[in-house]
Amino acid sequence: ISLIICILHFSAFGKSVHSEARKVAQIQNAGLGEFRIRDLNDEINKLLREKGHWETQIRDLGGPDYARVGPRMLDHEGKEVPGNRGYKYFGAAKELPGVRELFEQEPPPPPRKTRGELMKDIDADYYGYRDDDDGVLLPIEAREEKKAIQAAVSEWKTKKLTTLNNETEEKMEEEEEENIYSVTLDDSSSGEDDDKDGERDSGQPRFIAHVPVPSQREVEQALLQRKKQELLNRYASDTVVSQAEEAKELLGVSSSSTT
Template sequence: MAALNRWTAQKRDIEMQKNMGKATYMGGALPDTAAYGPYKQNKRPKIASEVKTVKECEHWRQDILRGVAKKIAEIQNAALGEHRIRDLNDEINKDLREKGYWEDQIKALGGADYKSQPKRDVETYGAELAAHSGYKYFGAAKDLPGVRELFETEVIPDAPRKTRKQLFLHIQPDYYGWRDEEDGMLLLEEKMAEEEAVKKLQAEWKAEQVVKASKKRKAPKDAKDKEEAAKEDKPEEEAKPKEPEVEKPKGQDFADFKAYVDVPTMQDIERLIVQKKKETLLKKYAPEQTESKD
């Protein structure tokens, strides 16, 4: 339908020309010099920086997108052959690079920044290898010999490690539990859990006390049983009269001790202390007598 509207517009523009009227136009293919649209008889400039209006840049960007969409639809056909598919894929990548130049020019002229926006156009249909950034494969080009193996054996690089600043960037007080007391339900659950834990500990303590009490009751019975068994096993030993125990003097434990050094008694120690005190007093108050004795 778009092609029909375009053809009728071309025909109308030709008929309006002075040197060509309805009688001379016999139908068929229109000449290349047909004038239609806002940029009639103009080809897309090879250098985007030569265009100085945002409107014209937008026009050529849309023109590239239309051409890329047609080529992507064509490259879906795997019966085109390997060479044709490779050529189409190269042409699509070339047009996408040119589209990027027009987007840069639009931004430089004060227009929209298309590169910062999420991609919603034909670029989303392409698959890109991590080792060949900037070149994409579309449609049947992904299944070409040599390309499929690259996609299967491609090692996805690890994500860059975040810095400490990035890790703490979005942390809020909730992460540290500073605002837990503001939640009434959480406090209620904590109280219920605490009560259950206390009840459980009390039940365990009571069970331990019951076990200990039962052991204490069984202990004397076991002792009596052992004594009775010992009496039955050794009746002769118990029949013999026990010899009276004689208390040993406390000093008898050291009877076997032998001193190989003269140990001074308390009297000798007191005598030596008195002698030392006398000598110190004489040295202090009568140094002449001490010198004469020496």
């Protein structure tokens, strides 16, 4: 019975191999059309899976392991058919839209240059040492430098003029403030001391004070009174000072009017 089973397995395996070979030969024809080529490619992949199952059965029954020692399926160019997750493309199926990109190999990246090779291309031109040799850069730099100087001078003049205008306005405002408070002497002013003060201050502006300003005589009287008070405090006792104050009060003389 085992012999009969082996014969049946070998017969099915042979049919699968012959059918697969026939379909692989058919799929080489690109004129079959896209749909027919895709169908043939699917049938070939189905026969490949079926052949794999028969190979496993034959190996389990003690027969040869065709997966290891058997011939591999090659395409018409003699190369092993590439696969994509177990699915393989044969013949004209490799040229179908969307499949061609799977077989295109990306070009290898160019080899990287070593540091020594990179340094070979570095010379004086790389650092710009000979940029002025052709005579093109100098006129451009001169023109740009002239523009920069003119712009700087114009900016300086503008700032200077602004500063002078501000100073002039401040001076005019100060003069206006001084003129507000300047007055002339009153011709009808009485008193010899006022006439002397007017002669002394002739030619100079007078100012109107917003607070009462004492006259020259009142200032002298205040200074004299202060000096007397300091002498009394220094040389007289407290009793004498109090008696003098009482005498002044009895006489009705104020300390501010005492000369």
